[in-house]
Amino acid sequence: MFDELCPSSLNPIRFGDKWAALVIRCLEGGPRRFSELRVPLRRVTPKVLTRSLRALERDGLVRRNVHAGRLRHVEYELTPVGRSLLEPIAVACAWTERHWDELLDARESYDDAARHDR
Amino acid sequence: MFDELCPSSLNPIRFGDKWAALVIRCLEGGPRRFSELRVPLRRVTPKVLTRSLRALERDGLVRRNVHAGRLRHVEYELTPVGRSLLEPIAVACAWTERHWDELLDARESYDDAARHDR
């Protein structure tokens, strides 16, 4: 899922925006700071990551906690509702894992047939 | 899911393009013709429905059968792989049904707070 060679854009199942599912899985192990999220999600620009987090926050799936101090830091964590999304995500991942090869094969032969028709 | 008052665009879980999940559920009961699909999916223009069906066909989720004759007609039906998608879809639907109200409430209070901050 975090593999660049396996772009999730090919996956027929999506949760929220492009990065939402990844963000949720990154928060599975507990609260994470913005810059901590940027490590596994280094392909996401801060602006886009922020928007994704805001959307999740708006839906009550993620809670945003600001810790003021000398060096301010912000933590994001899953709410119970957000955590409950892990189950459908896991089901979707299992489906994709089981049918990924069939999907790729189907696309290949479809595209081949289309190319032959021209 | 087919309700206009419940736009699936608010649903955080999506399968394929905007109409894919609906198409799949329409095909659950057996093969359907293009114009039959257009009845429950009357909000979808033919072009968009065609594109959605083609995408599903490309992924091997739907099979397209052309019956030539005096009056030509085309039938679409789920492949076994397509049918297997019904399970993740059902899980997603169950999740949404269970958390829909929380989602709406969260959005409302988030938007209220945002409006108050300005």
Next chain:
DNA sequence: CAGAATCCCACTCGATACTG
């Protein structure tokens, strides 16, 4: 009947640069 052609809008995503 089952689409294809054309045009267009809105929105998402991303790159880059900047800031309290």
Next chain:
DNA sequence: CAGTATCGAGTGGGATTCTG
């Protein structure tokens, strides 16, 4: 550190009209 500002490209969806 945790974002915001700006700009640009690409994509998806839709309205309308036409066709083998």
